[in-house]
Each structure stands twice: as structure tokens, then as C-alpha cells.
Amino acid sequence: MALRHAVLAALLDGELSGYQLAKAFDVGVANFWHALPQQLYAELAKLEQEGLVAGRRVVQETRPTKRLFHVTDAGLTELERFAAAASKPSFIRDDLLVKVQAADHVDAGPLIRQVEERAAMAEAKIDLFRRILRKMRGGLGEEEFLRAGRRVGPYLTCLRGLAFEEGNRDWCLRTAAILRERSPAAPDGRTAAVPGEGIAAMPREGTAPAPRNPEVAHAER
Amino acid sequence: MALRHAVLAALLDGELSGYQLAKAFDVGVANFWHALPQQLYAELAKLEQEGLVAGRRVVQETRPTKRLFHVTDAGLTELERFAAAASKPSFIRDDLLVKVQAADHVDAGPLIRQVEERAAMAEAKIDLFRRILRKMRGGLGEEEFLRAGRRVGPYLTCLRGLAFEEGNRDWCLRTAAILRERSPAAPDGRTAAVPGEGIAAMPREGTAPAPRNPEVAHAER
DNA sequence: TATGACTATTCAACGAATTGAGTAGCAGCG
DNA sequence: CGCTGCTACTCAATTCGTTGAATAGTCATA
Numbered sequence: 325m326a327l328r329h330a331v332l333a334a335l336l337d338g339e340l341s342g343y344q345l346a347k348a349f350d351v352g353v354a355n356f357w358h359a360l361p362q363q364l365y366a367e368l369a370k371l372e373q374e375g376l377v378a379g380r381r382v383v384q385e386t387r388p389t390k391r392l393f394h395v396t397d398a399g400l401t402e403l404e405r406f407a408a409a410a411s412k413p414s415f416i417r418d419d420l421l422v423k424v425q426a427a428d429h430v431d432a433g434p435l436i437r438q439v440e441e442r443a444a445m446a447e448a449k450i451d452l453f454r455r456i457l458r459k460m461r462g463g464l465g466e467e468e469f470l471r472a473g474r475r476v477g478p479y480l481t482c483l484r485g486l487a488f489e490e491g492n493r494d495w496c497l498r499t500a501a502i503l504r505e506r507s508p509a510a511p512d513g514r515t516a517a518v519p520g521e522g523i524a525a526m527p528r529e530g531t532a533p534a535p536r537n538p539e540v541a542h543a544e545r
Numbered sequence: 546m547a548l549r550h551a552v553l554a555a556l557l558d559g560e561l562s563g564y565q566l567a568k569a570f571d572v573g574v575a576n577f578w579h580a581l582p583q584q585l586y587a588e589l590a591k592l593e594q595e596g597l598v599a600g601r602r603v604v605q606e607t608r609p610t611k612r613l614f615h616v617t618d619a620g621l622t623e624l625e626r627f628a629a630a631a632s633k634p635s636f637i638r639d640d641l642l643v644k645v646q647a648a649d650h651v652d653a654g655p656l657i658r659q660v661e662e663r664a665a666m667a668e669a670k671i672d673l674f675r676r677i678l679r680k681m682r683g684g685l686g687e688e689e690f691l692r693a694g695r696r697v698g699p700y701l702t703c704l705r706g707l708a709f710e711e712g713n714r715d716w717c718l719r720t721a722a723i724l725r726e727r728s729p730a731a732p733d734g735r736t737a738a739v740p741g742e743g744i745a746a747m748p749r750e751g752t753a754p755a756p757r758n759p760e761v762a763h764a765e766r
Numbered sequence: 767t768a769t770g771a772c773t774a775t776t777c778a779a780c781g782a783a784t785t786g787a788g789t790a791g792c793a794g795c796g
Numbered sequence: 797c798g799c800t801g802c803t804a805c806t807c808a809a810t811t812c813g814t815t816g817a818a819t820a821g822t823c824a825t826a
Contacts, residue, residue: 326640327782333646343804356642363783365805386792388804403647408655411640413666418635419547421577421705423628425554427698429621434629445634470723477648480723484642484716491708499701502691548812564774584813586775607822609774 328376329406330357331367332399335377337478339392342368355453355485368393376402424499432507436500443496446489453486549597550627551578552588553620556598558699560613563589576674576706589614597623645720653728657721664717667710674707 333356334340334348345368346361348354359367371377376399379391395403420442423435460479461469470476554577555561555569566589567582569575580588592598597620600612616624641663644656681700682690691697 325781326638326643329640329647330643333643336647336650341804346804354636356646357638358636360784361805362785362807366782384803387802388791390804400650404651407644407647407651411644411659411663413663414637414639414641415575415579416635416706416709417547417578419550419632420635421702422547422551422554423632424705425551425577425698425702426557426624426628427701428696429557429698430625430628438632442632442634471726475649476723476727477646477650480648480716480720481642481646483719484645484712485637487712487716488637488709491705491712495701495705495708498704502697502701505692506697546811562774567774581814582775583777583815605773608772609821611774 326406327357327359327363327367328371329403330359331364331371332376332395332403333477335393335395335399336403337475339380339394341382341390341392343390345393355488356481371399374398427503432503436503436507439496439500439503443493443500446493446496449489450486450493453482453489457482457486547627548578548580548584548588549592550624551580552585552592553597553616553624554698556614556616556620557624558696560601560615562603562611562613564611566614576709577702592620596620648724653724657724657728660717660721660724664714664721667714667717670710671707671714674703674710678703678707 330349331345334345340348342361342365345364346359349357349359349364350361368377368379372379372393375396377393378396379393381389381391383389420438423430423438427435457466457479460482461473464473469479473479551570552566555566561569563582563586566585567580570578570580570585571582589598589600593600593614596617598614599617600614602610602612604610641659644651644659648656678687678700681703682694685694690700694700
């Protein structure tokens with residue numbers, strides 16, 4: 325139930341069309357949420373029905389007519405309500421982490437390549453975020469802007485995005501180096517996986533009073 | 546289509562029941578994916594049908610009978626295939642970031658409280674991750690373990706989780722401090738929001754050759 | 767001796783997200 | 797002149813994820 329609020333938050337800085345919104349949410353710049361165009365159009369329609377946003381039609385000379393949306397007072401009230409309610413914890417969902425989790429059972433070559441690719445993507449995002457931050461604070465220094473700037477919300481979320489991508493890059497580079505070193509093969513990848521057993525991955529530590537192994541009989545299937 | 550692979554990856558270190566799997570995926574320890582028990586039971590059933598995992602029934606004295614699952618050869622092959630295929634970029638979805646994005650339009654008090662609460666949660670996870678890492682590497686130093694340890698996949702993903710939570714904590718503390726300083730009110734929160742206009746949040750920079758403002762006429766609704 | 771918490775799983779219903787396709791005019795390129 | 801790509805949006809199908817509830821025995825706590 326939070327896409328709607330993400331949309332409201334994104335519209336706070338001025339009118340946007342569904343299309344512009346989609347750009348903002350799609351490409352890397354979605355540093356606080358992610359969504360596809362179809363979802364956004366659908367959400368805008370719902371928000372408009374409920375009176376939380378309002379749109380005005382803008383006819384253009386050379387391009388298709390578009391509709392620019394802005395947050396209404398009711399929308400602001402709803403955002404206020406949302407902001408005061410409890411947040412659910414954020415969680416990561418990342419293909420690449422799943423693959424690294426399985427790293428010891430899987431061909432290291434392609435994995436290393438993907439981790440390094442991801443490092444490069446992170447680097448690109450870091451550059452982008454830095455540019456955006458510079459633009460937002462205008463001539464001011466960061467501390468100054470954060471103390472006195474008019475609108476710091478987007479700046480703060482962008483800072484989080486920056487730190488996230490820096491963490492990503494650092495971890496990817498280190499991980500790639502480690503996997504490369506462990507992988508006895510050619511410098512550009514290409515290895516057979518070394519199976520390797522043991523050492524529990526997940527903790528499954530005694531939260532309960534240690535179930536003193538109540539297993540008794542085994543029947544299959 | 547990656548929950549299945551997350552399950553396979555989690556089962557690599559030994560048999561788990563749906564329930565145990567749910568624990569691992571639910572509480573903080575899901576440092577590479579997140580899912581609810583119902584999803585996991587459903588996914589296990591599908592995986593079993595497709596022969597990617599196999600379960601054996603374990604009758605227990607005092608507790609309900611459970612089924613322990615392990616990855617089959619076909620499952621390993623599928624993981625291998627997955628690991629070699631392209632990854633989709635990871636994205637963040639976080640309520641709290643949405644709220645901070647709207648920080649300038651919203652009551653600062655509850656927000657600050659939530660950000661600080663999140664910092665504390667991050668701290669707790671940091672402790673947990675550090676304990677897990679220590680346990681995984683046994684007596685060895687980190688570098689040593691990463692060079693020579695048998696199973697580094699889970700260690701590496703846990704390192705990412707640790708760095709993520711450290712980033713979370715640092716950002717939350719800084720953000721809380723900034724919002725507190727900007728908020729003219731009592732030291733424990735309670736402020737009226739300062740509306741404030743301008744400054745574009747999203748970049749919407751000229752990716753296309755600068756649409757030289759083709760707006761012409763406005764009609765409403 | 768209730769009470770609630772844990773183990774272990776299943777079912778149903780709903781809402782959210784992804785996939786894929788389609789429309790249609792304009793701009794720039796070779 | 798045809799091609800690709802951009803703006804701007806819509807529709808349908810399907811899968812994925814969340815919410816809520818139920819069952820049923822065991823164990824520790826008050």
C-alpha cells in the first residue's frame with residue numbers, strides 16, 4: 325500500500341505527467357521506490373478518483389497531449405497520515421546476492437563477470453547521484469544546504485541512494501577479487517565449481533531452549 | 546522468478562523444513578531475500594513437483610512431523626543455469642525513504658522518531674550479523690577464511706547485509722540529527738511542518754535534445 | 767490450570783507487480 | 797524514404813506477494 329505514497333511524494337516538487345513519473349521511477353533515479361509505467365498510470369488513475377491528486381490536460385504542438393498531475397490538499401493529508409504511521413522494515417531482494425550465496429556450488433566465471441558488471445553499474449549511479457546532489461544544493465555547501473535549504477527530503481533520500489551504491493560497489497569489487505583468487509582458472513573467469521560441503525549458512529541458533537534432537541524415525545517421501 | 550532460486554540457495558547447506566526455512570527468510574537473517582512462510586511452503590511444493598528439491602518425512606516424538614528438503618541434482622543444475630543468466634538490478638523499496646522524501650511537507654516529530662527507531666533496528670542487525678560472521682569463520686581471521694574457507698558464499702552475502710545495515714544506521718542517525726536541527730520545536734519531536742516550495746527533487750534532466758517547451762494551451766480536467 | 771508461545775503446515779482471497787502487446791504521431795538519421 | 801527512437805498512454809493476462817485464518821499438540825510461565 326505504499327506505491328501511492330511514493331507517487332504522492334514524487335509529485336511534491338511540481339507537476340509531472342505519468343510518463344515523466346515513469347522515467348523518474350524507472351531508471352536508476354528511483355532511489356526510494358521502483359515501479360513500471362503501467363503501475364504508475366494505474367496508480368495515478370486511482371489517486372485521481374480518490375481526489376488525492378488532480379491532473380490538467382496540456383495540449384502540445386508537436387507531441388501527444390499529456391496530463392500533468394499535482395497533489396491535492398487531501399493528498400497532502402493522506403501523506404501526513406502515512407508519514408505518522410509505522411513503517412515496515414525494508415528488505416533487500418537481489419538476484420545477484422542469491423547467486424553469490426550459491427557461489428561455492430556454481431561456476432565462478434559468469435558470476436565474477438556479473439559481480440564486476442554490477443560494480444560498474446554502481447559506479448555509474450554514484451556519478452549520477454553526485455551530479456544530482458550538486459544540482460540540488462546549488463551553490464551551497466552540503467552542511468549549509470542541509471541546515472538552511474528549502475527542500476531537504478529529496479536530498480536526504482539521494483544521499484541514502486549514494487551510500488547504498490557506494491556500498492554496492494565496494495562489496496562487488498571485494499567479492500569479485502575474492503572469487504577470482506579462489507578460482508584456480510584463467511584470469512578472465514572460466515572455472516569449474518569446487519563443490520565443498522559444510523559450515524552452516526543460516527544461523528538457526530537456539531532461539532527456543534535447544535530442541536535436544538527429537539528426531540526419531542525416518543520414512544521417505 | 547527468483548524466489549525459487551533463493552530457496553535452492555538456502556537449502557545448499559543442508560536439509561531444512563519449510564518452517565526452518567521460513568525462520569531463515571523471515572527474521573533479519575534474510576540478507577539476500579525475503580519471503581513469508583506461505584510463499585515458501587508453496588514454492589517448496591512446486592520445486593518438489595518439478596524435481597528440483599526432494600523431501601523426507603521426519604517423525605518426531607513430541608512435535609509435529611516435519612519434512613526436510615534438500616536440493617537434487619536437477620536443482621543444482623537449475624541453480625547453475627540461473628547463476629549464469631543475467632541478473633536484474635536490485636532496487637530499494639522502503640517506506641521510510643518515501644517518508645523522508647516528503648519530510649519538508651510533513652510533521653517532523655513522528656518522522657524523526659521513526660528514523661531513530663530504524664537506526665536502533667539497524668544496530669541490532671549489525672550485532673547479529675557480526676555474531677553470524679564470527680561463527681562462520683570459526684577460529685580463522687577474515688582474510689584467511691575468505692582465501693581458504695570451504696564455503697564463502699553465505700559469508701559474502703552476510704558481509705553485504707552488514708555493510709547495508711551499517712549504511713542504514715549511519716544515514717538514519719545523520720538524517721535524524723538534521724531533521725531535529727531544522728525542526729524548531731521541542732527536543733523530542735512535536736513540530737508543525739514547514740511547507741516550503743521549490744527545488745526539483747527528481748532530476749528529469751534533458752535526456753532528449755531539450756524539448757524546448759512545446760506547451761501551448763491549457764484546458765482543465 | 768489457564769495463558770500464551772512455539773512447532774509445523776495448509777487454505778483462501780485479495781491486491782500488487784511483471785510481462786507483453788498495441789496505438790500513433792513526430793523527430794532525426796542515413 | 798524508410799528506419800529507429802521518443803513521447804504519451806492503454807489493455808489484458810498472469811504470476812507474485814500479502815493478509816488473515818485455522819488446526820493441533822507441546823512446552824514454559826504465572
